[in-house]
Amino acid sequence: MSGKSTTIRFLIASALSLLGNSVAGIALPLILLATTGDPLAAGTLALACAVPQVLAGVLGGAVLDRLNRRNVSIVSDIVSALCVAALPLIDMTVGLSFGWFVLFGILGAVGDIPGMTARDAMLPTVVERDGVDLQRFLGLTQSLDSIVTIVGPALAALLMGVIGSVPCLWITAALSLCASLTTMTLPRSVGAVDSNADPANQDALSASQVSVAETHDRSTTAFDAGSLAKAAWTSAMEGARVLFKGDPVLRAATLMTFGIVMVMGSYQGLVLPVFFTQANSPELLGYTLSVMSVGLLVGSLVYAALTQKLSRRTWYVLSLSGMAIGVIIMGSLPSYPIMLAGAFTLGFAAGPASALLGFFMFDRIPENRRGSALGTQNSLLLIAAPVALFATSALVSGIGLEVASWALVTAWLVITACALLARSMRNLNDKQADPHSIDAREREGYARHQE
Known part of the structure; x- marks a missing residue:
């Protein structure tokens, strides 16, 4: 294949995986609420899965700087498909309970997290292979993600109305499997750790490593397991060093990402599902998130088209300010039409911010160091x-519910104020980090090592 085919297949695989997660993200909280009738169950489930998820993230960061990232992504989507497909099977036989959600939530996370990090780590290599501008590509990627997250919640709402909440998980499993099959069509070289190496040499090296591994005895295997644990810890420390030391823009972008995930995850995973369940209209959750995704799509397209018209700082300020307005509207838990207006506003304003934060990373x-840094970030x-x-x-x-929602609004406004006032985020037009930053030193040291 020629032209931009690698980029296109990468986008298709990412879109299929995201679409499956989008459908599951709507269905699972509602299924859990219907099964337990307790809002605290969702928080308890998330907390119970946290430790295995963190371990998976740390180990994933270690292996992604050592193994082919394409292969890790393939295996991850297969594991995710199997874990999601298990839930409707359990429901048809012994019946779902909170324990089953915990079990397959843990297993699914162990497969999902390294795969998510692998796909993130491959992205710059895929872009470089096809000669696509990274910043513009991230804007277009955000647009495609927005389209998928428009279709996902709406599809989830439709499927839940037609075939039921639990059966619609079959669709999620099928989408994850299709994502894995699409990733298999990518060249092995895009998953190689050293993107400058000759692809043929990469394949020869992988074959040589497999051959050597097959000759090891059991004692060596035990040593390798210990080495992997040590490598995971080292990888986590290296990742933390890259994310938090030296480059203030990277540090600020990482902290902002934490704030966004914590607040918006609480809204999507708990506040809005409880709000619509109490209103006896659970299907409206899917449509609300679809409208938010429409706003995200429009905002991302505007950003992709006008990236060079405004400075990064201007995009940054406008985006964060608009997101604050959207969160205030939605956090007030208003009537449904106003809720939709708030969802669209939030999505529209989030488009540029999401692309910018991704670009900085x-x-x-x-x-x-991309595997260890992204693995550490995902673990945190x-x-x-x-x-x-x-x-x-x-x-x-x-x-x-209402007091909790306003508490989240307050937390968001504090995050926004800190992000706008941060000294490191006042000048965002430098393409690379400061020459004395940890990033620059890592690049220089790696170049000397290669020589």
Whole structure:
């Protein structure tokens, strides 16, 4: 294949995986609420899955700087498909309970997290292979993601109305399997850790490593297991060093990502499902999130078309300010038409911010540390998000939905103020980090090592 075919297939695989997750993201909280009748169950489930998710993220970061990232992504989507397909099977036989959600939530996360990190780590290599501009590509990627997340919630609402909440999980499983099959069509070289290496040499090296591994005895295998644990810890420390030391823009972008995931995850995973369930209209959750995704699509398209017309700082300020307005509207839990207006506003304003934060991450993390940095980031997010969701579920159970919602609005406004006032985010037009940053030193050291 020629032209931009690698990029296109990468986007298709990402879109299929995201579409499956989008359908499941709507159906699972509602299924859990219908099964347990307790809002606190969602927070408890998230917290119970947190430790295995973190371990999967840390180990994933270690292996992604050592194994082919394409292969990790393939296996991840297969594991995700199997875990989701297990839930309707259990429902048809012994019946679903909270314990089954915990079991397959843990297993699914162990497969999902390394795969998500692998796909993120491959993206710059795919873009470089096809000669596509990274910043513009991230804007277009955000647009495609928005289209998928428009279709996903609406499809979930339709399927839940036609075939029921649990059976619609079959669709999620099928989409994850299709994502895995599409990723198999990508060249092995895009998943190689050293993107500058000759693809033929990469394949020869992989074959040589397999041959050597097959000759090891059991004692060597035990040593390798210990080495992997040590490598995982080292990878986590290296990832934290890249994310938090030296480059202030990268540090600020990472912290902002945490804030966004914690607050918006609590809304999507708990506040809105409880709100619409109490209103006896659970299907409206899917349509609300679809409208938000429409706004995200429009905002991303505007950003992709006008990227060079405004400075990054201007995009940054406008986007964060608009997101604050949208969160205030939605957080007031208004009537449905106003809720839709707030959802659209939030999505529209989030488009540029999402693309910008992604650009900062990919532009400033050295390629040979991308797996460890993104693995560490995902691991930390897997701690922060469940803690935030559990705290929100406790607030909803203890002091009511409306007070909990306003608490999240307040948290969001604090995050916005800190992000706008941060000194490191005042000048965002430099393409690379400061020459004295950890990123620059890593690049220089890696270049000397290659020589």
